[in-house]
Amino acid sequence: MPYVLISTQIRLETGPTMVGDEYSDPAIMNYLGARKTTMLGNNFSEYHVDDPPRMVLDKLEKIGYRVVNMTGVGQTLVWCLHKETM
Secondary structure: OOEEEEEEEHHHOOOOEEEEEOOOOHHHHHHHOOEEEOOOOOOOOEEEEOOOHHHHHHHHHHOOEEEEEEEEEOOEEEEEEEEOOO
C-alpha cells in the first residue's frame, strides 16, 4: 500500500495518533506498535498509537514514506504520506 493517512485532534497533538483503518497493512501497523480499536457505535475499526504525530512521521520516514500533504479539518490534523513502489 503506497499511501498512509495519519491524524490527531488539535488538543491531543502529543498523542494518541490515528495511524490507519481496518484495511491498513498489518506489517506497517505492527512496526508502529498500533492497536486496533472499534469505538462504541462505529461499524469500523481504526489503528491508534500513543505516540505524537511527529514520532509517527519519523518512524514512517525511516521505512521510505514521505509527506505528500498536510491539512487541518475542523479540530483534526491530517497527514497524507506516500511510498514510492519499485
